[in-house]
Amino acid sequence: MDSGDLLFKRPTLASGQAKQEKATAAAIAEAYRLMGYDAVGIGAHDLTAGVGFLKKIGRQARLPLLSANLMDATTRKEVFTPFITKKVGKITVGIIAITDPAALQPLPADTVILPWQQVLPDLAGRLQGECDLIILLSSLPAEENRRIAETMTAIHIIFQAGGEGANLTPRQQGNTLITQAGQQGKYLGVLQLVWRQSGKWGIDRAEQLLAARRQLDQVDWQLKRLQRKGNPKTGFGGNATLNELHQRLAASRGQLVTEMATLAKPGQGTDSTCQATFTAMETSLPEDPKVQAVFEGAKAEASRSGRQKAQRTKTGKTGAQSPYLGWHKCASCHAAPTSAWRKSRHAGSFLSLTKRKQQFNLDCLPCHVTGVTAATDPEETIALPDERRLVGCESCHGPGRRHAADPTNNHLTAKPAAAVCLVCHTPDQDDDFNYQRDRSLVH
Amino acid sequence: MRYALLILAGLAILIHGTTAQAAPKTWSQQEMTIYFSNDVHGEVEPCG
Numbered sequence: 001m002d003s004g005d006l007l008f009k010r011p012t013l014a015s016g017q018a019k020q021e022k023a024t025a026a027a028i029a030e031a032y033r034l035m036g037y038d039a040v041g042i043g044a045h046d047l048t049a050g051v052g053f054l055k056k057i058g059r060q061a062r063l064p065l066l067s068a069n070l071m072d073a074t075t076r077k078e079v080f081t082p083f084i085t086k087k088v089g090k091i092t093v094g095i096i097a098i099t100d101p102a103a104l105q106p107l108p109a110d111t112v113i114l115p116w117q118q119v120l121p122d123l124a125g126r127l128q129g130e131c132d133l134i135i136l137l138s139s140l141p142a143e144e145n146r147r148i149a150e151t152m153t154a155i156h157i158i159f160q161a162g163g164e165g166a167n168l169t170p171r172q173q174g175n176t177l178i179t180q181a182g183q184q185g186k187y188l189g190v191l192q193l194v195w196r197q198s199g200k201w202g203i204d205r206a207e208q209l210l211a212a213r214r215q216l217d218q219v220d221w222q223l224k225r226l227q228r229k230g231n232p233k234t235g236f237g238g239n240a241t242l243n244e245l246h247q248r249l250a251a252s253r254g255q256l257v258t259e260m261a262t263l264a265k266p267g268q269g270t271d272s273t274c275q276a277t278f279t280a281m282e283t284s285l286p287e288d289p290k291v292q293a294v295f296e297g298a299k300a301e302a303s304r305s306g307r308q309k310a311q312r313t314k315t316g317k318t319g320a321q322s323p324y325l326g327w328h329k330c331a332s333c334h335a336a337p338t339s340a341w342r343k344s345r346h347a348g349s350f351l352s353l354t355k356r357k358q359q360f361n362l363d364c365l366p367c368h369v370t371g372v373t374a375a376t377d378p379e380e381t382i383a384l385p386d387e388r389r390l391v392g393c394e395s396c397h398g399p400g401r402r403h404a405a406d407p408t409n410n411h412l413t414a415k416p417a418a419a420v421c422l423v424c425h426t427p428d429q430d431d432d433f434n435y436q437r438d439r440s441l442v443h
Numbered sequence: 444m445r446y447a448l449l450i451l452a453g454l455a456i457l458i459h460g461t462t463a464q465a466a467p468k469t470w471s472q473q474e475m476t477i478y479f480s481n482d483v484h485g486e487v488e489p490c491g
Contacts, residue, residue: 006483024487045484090470132473159479185483196472272472295487353490364490429490 001095002032003137003161003180004043007054009363011044011104016309016378017362020302022049027298029061031291039084041097041137042067043161044104051079051108066097066137068123069114079111082123085131091195094131096123096155100139116140116148124154133195135159142178149176156199157191167278172203179276184428187278195272202271209263216256223249299357306360309382323399324371326387330400333407338393340443346391367424370395396420396442 007025014021025048032040042065046054051070058065058080068082083096098120101113120136127134134154138145139161148155153175160168160180167187170179181189226246230236235243331338341347349368353359365381366372370392372381394400396416403410413420418435425433 001477001479002483003479003481006480007485009485021485024485027487028483028485043482045482088475089473091473093475132470135477157477159481161482179479181479181481183482183484184486185480187480189479189481191477191479193475193477194472195475197470298487356490358490361490368490 001135001137001159002037002040003159004041004097004099004139005045005161006032006040006043006185007046007057008048009045011048013048014362014374018049019305020362022053023301023305024298025049025053026057026060027294029057029063030294033061033063034288034290034294037063038086039064039066039095039097039137041065041139041159041161042070042080042099043139044100047104047108051111055080066095067099068096069101069116069119070099071112071114073110073112076112082119083127085127088133091132092130094127094134095137096120096127096134097137098140100141100144102141103139116144120148120152120155124152128154132199133157137161145178146173149173149178152176156195156201159189170203170274170276172201175199175201177201177203177274181278185281187280190277190279191274192276193272193274196270198270198272200271202273209260212256212260212263216253216260219249219253219256223253299361303357303360306362306382309360309379322371323401324388324394325400325404326370326385327390327392327394328387329404330393334393337443341393344442346395346442349391350389367391367429371399391424 007028008021040063042054046065047070054065057063064084065080066083067080068078070079071077072079083094086093086095098116099113101115104113107113116138124134133156135157136145136148136155137159138148140148141162142160145158145160149158150173155176157170158176158178160178162183165183167182167189168178168180170177170191179189179191181187223246226232226242226249229242230239232243232246232250236246327338327341345352350359353361353364353368358364360382362378362381366374366376368389368391369381369384370388370390371394372384372388397412397414400412403412421433421435421439424430425438427433
């Protein structure tokens with residue numbers, strides 16, 4: 001299962017990249033089919049190319065795309081399937097999906113996303129009769145998911161998208177488990193359940209037992225203190241107040257002991273249990289040949305479209321007036337640092353793209369070349385001169401044209417701040433980056 | 444007579460249906476494994 005936000009990087013298509021982004025989205029949908037997904041919730045990042053496109057690739061990939069609150073603005077009917085039911089052994093599992101209304105602005109034409117409060121109680125109520133276990137795929141914020149768990153006992157598990165980013169070990173809120181796998185598909189969550197007829201989770205039993213033990217310790221301490229003031233057997237010598245307090249504490253102790261005895265017996269087997277693990281999708285894991293073929297196709301499509309752009313821009317938009325000059329010019333005065341830099345990974349950054357056939361991928365290029373951001377004209381990005389097809393001096397120290405023309409009066413940043421590195425060395429792309437340690441690797 | 448039979452048949456179906464609904468669940472526990480992923484965000488594979 002997946003709670004959504006899987007097909008696109010952004011909620012709107014990037015200028016000049018529509019074809020490439022759609023091809024990637026279609027490849028992801030196809031890969032999900034090959035991997036045998038039973039249900040996929042729809043998030044804002046799935047509607048980037050519109051409802052029509054999502055429906056089309058869902059149909060092509062026979063992917064069960066779900067949303068119970070994405071409605072046709074006129075008919076007020078669901079645009080996608082709101083839920084599915086699935087037989088697992090002897091039980092029926094209901095799977096509902098909710099799309100986050102706040103994450104999607106503007107909304108796709110002719111659609112409206114209703115708040116979960118308007119659809120979920122009714123739908124879960126209906127499913128309760130026919131399903132033994134109800135799962136919600138939610139792209140809502142974590143806070144909203146907690147609210148759902150608190151108010152809707154019919155929902156047994158919430159798989160959330162986004163939210164806290166990292167792997168989330170199942171937390172019990174009311175009688176609902178909330179969990180999520182780490183973002184960007186870097187982890188696969190595996191939830192092993194023993195679901196029992198009571199429909200109740202028992203994973204907070206240990207915490208309840210601990211809380212009861214703490215209370216018992218406190219009551220015992222109070223009783224001991226009280227007994228120092230007199231003998232309870234003689235009614236504290238006729239002191240009614242102390243006698244009444246003692247009776248109350250003794251009753252409370254009795255209740256706690258009974259409660260602890262019940263909690264200590266999970267062997268009665270009425271509570272459902274679960275165990276979650278998160279498997280890192282290491283690059284060392286073997287590729288599935290069919291999925292790999294789909295992605296190779298998507299990359300080839302991206303390369304084709306990029307190459308066409310590059311050919312159209314052969315004359316080069318990176319004309320003489322670009323503020324960037326390329327590393328050759330720097331080397332003429334700064335020979336030593338340039339020589340050290342040439343041995344660094346920055347100097348081979350474009351090569352690492354070509355090795356993976358990603359040299360025309362506009363999402364990758366800004367961090368593998370010099371003087372380009374996501375806002376740069378895609379045609380310029382694709383058709384950079386060779387001396388800027390690497391992370392050169394100017395990537396960190398700034399554009400060099402003015403400095404080269406008048407070095408005395410136009411200084412560049414001698415020691416770039418961490419913020420400059422962090423534009424590309426993000427936790428998503430480089431979770432081991434350490435500014436103090438790694439800057440010495442450049443020169 | 445024909446109508447009486449029909450009514451009897453109808454009643455029998457009704458009783459069967461009610462019994463079926465009220466029947467206790469035929470399972471006591473079910474083990475299962477659910478695999479889940481999150482926020483792939485259009486990532487096919489790392490850039491390089």
